[in-house]
Amino acid sequence: MTIQPDYVKEELLHELSESFCMHNQLPPDLFTRYRIKRGLRNADGTGVLVGASHLGNVHGYILNEGEREPIEGRLTYRGYNVYDLIHGLEQENRFGFEEIGYLLMCGKLPSRRQLAEFQHTIGLERALPDNFTEDMIMRAPSRDIMNKLASATLALYSYDANPDETTVENIMRQGISLMAKFPVIISHAYQAKRRYFDNDSMFLHVPDPNRSTAENILHLIRPTGEFNDDEAKLLDRCLILHAEHGGGNNSSFTVRVTSSSGTDTYSAIAAAVSSLKGPRHGGANLRVVKQFEEMKENIHNWKDETEVGNYLRKILNKEAGDGSGLIYGMGHAIYTLSDPRAVALKKAARPLAEKTGYSDEMDLIELVEKLTPGVFAEIKGSDKPMCANVDMYSGFVYKMLGLPKSLYTPLFATARIVGWMAHRLEEVTTGGKIIRPAYKPVAKNIEYVNIDERNDGPIND
Template sequence: MSNGAHEIIFRPGLEGVPVTHSAICDIDGLNGHLSYRGYSIEDLAAHSTFLETAYLLIWGELPTEEQLHDFEAEVQRHRRVSFRVRDMMKCFPATGHPMDALQSSAASLGLFYSRRAIDRPKYVYDAVIRLIAKIPTMVAAFQLIRKGQDPIQPRDDLAYSANFLYMLTEREPDPIAARIFDRCLILHAEHSLNASTFSARVTASTLTDPYAVVASAVGTLAGPLHGGANEDVLAMLEEISSPDQAAAYLKKAVENKQKIMGFGHREYRVKDPRASILQGLAEEMFARFGRDDMYDVATALEREASSLLAVKGIYPNVDFYSGLVYRKLGIPRDLFTPVFAISRVAGWLAHWREQLGANRIFRPSQIYTGKVTRAWCPVEERTLEMDA
């Protein structure tokens, strides 16, 4: 379509259209490589912690021992939320979705802390601390509140991931379980310009406060085309029910052109590197705490898919094994996406800071397809046929 001096190329969903420069995350989808700030996801999952990885994403470099100690201490000190936030959450309907509760709660933090002083380094640092610290507390709080219980206060003697599992399940987690959960958070912390991260950058470009930025990202993540796929994977595995049914299920789904949950990714043409790590974490969980029969169904389905789907570049993605790990950790199924948000807030904040560094408000164009040159008609002369 022509627009005077140049041709406009329309790409639905902005697919393949670069909209910003970024030094945060690099994805090589052809070879299955993912890195944060140049560090491979394999190395980070094996050697780092979530808070150390969050620091890397947001500030650009791995912290020194002193910087990491101070960062962890600040996050620990700000885990608690105001009683006013808790009272607000008690007014939410128990039947409400946890993602809606999280979006409202995250936005409410702006009432307490926002001064839109984004030109002040201390304000930026404090906002990062508060959001990373308080998001897990609010997720766990709503889980207990909707069950008619009072939220559990954070424990200062527990590390970040162990503390969340404690607040959620009301018991101190096994150290191995806490470490596996921490590694899961690392794997989900960042993944380039997906829908929620793009939403965060668009909101950030208006120079609003970071609490609104995170709330907008949570709202975007709540959509079924972005978050919640690992919930659907578990439902699919339960429908298949046994390994010997995997081949028939897959054959029928392919014939009916039905989406296979947990398979395929817009970025990857090989197995998602995060899926490989999560599969290993699932096996660690089962070795320690007992096997999940649905894991055998999952591996059988992956084997069958290697001949039917791999030729099309369709392999397991990050959602295929994560639900099995979360279920074994005692996380309710409808909290899988809020847990994703606990992790991804690190990536959202990294993109918020990067956007502020070279900001220009997002204002894409459009191709108008509506009616033109219409004559005004008085209301008494209008008919339904006129709008047909």
């Protein structure tokens, strides 16, 4: 493919950037002085309360006389403990992502008849519009599949006979369609990336309307289209654990903000995909994987607690890793003693690790999880509780399943689409006002200067 030539000169970019930096300095004490809550966070790290929701509850601490008291993490979907949902599915040996989608978007767990009809509808909706892959994915392939997912989501607007109506019925229809199509879009976008950027073969399989979302993902991505039940069930559990995480996370809040303006479903979801792409959000598991690759190269004995602990000290002291001083996969804004998603994923991952020869690598991950809180307290002088978050294990699970790194964040989006749609439905029906927070204006009043009297420097005298 032909890349658009760059006509912007380096000298012009330097001048424009210098001017911007010169005119956008903010004093360090500005946020404290005006009590500005950066990131919509309170001083104690809790989120600013901006709404109410029936959907997900992320519970990681209790406030005791104004102090945060750590507790074991709890994640609920519509009031159901996520542990109970997964346990019920395991007892009945069933796939569950579609059922969780029904729960989040409709408000209740479905009956057998309701679930069968829902699954049948999803199966019929999986097929992309005629020539969509050729016109919207193959003609402009992307190095990053998240960008292609966002643009393809926007493109689906053009294929919808009723794209703008914001009734519950219409949004529900669009949500089911996107839930069904996301696995196909990311799979075809991945195949296009292989062909045009990796100089590799491309395999375009047809989605199976009778298979679950997890089964279709493995079928569509793998060259042979083959997989086993254990692999598909593990991926299904990953999708369930990523389906929803409250309205305050960045991408779900993005859906709330855009939906509050009255925009269409495709625009709101494309914005959420763009939000999730960021390394501070959905892209975090890639950083975990990269850090563990470095650990495996630099730690001789993965089972030696002293050696592993010393390497963690180097990371925290910015002597190893990417220089950030962060141990990725450890710590969370809300969870303190445990992240229930990480706990559930670790339990589900162990059997596959033993079958596929990844036991030693999983032992190393668990050792890092065990040692990090103590090393962090030693280096940082902090007694803040710290647990592994879901990113510690999600990338490892995808690796065991043979899924390419470029699909890790798109898989997150494929799971979270049901949570996003549930938040969109809730915002449209109960929000009532456009979301519009305030920013403190700090620019001084300046008199207008005629163009011939202005200088070429970054600051006008």
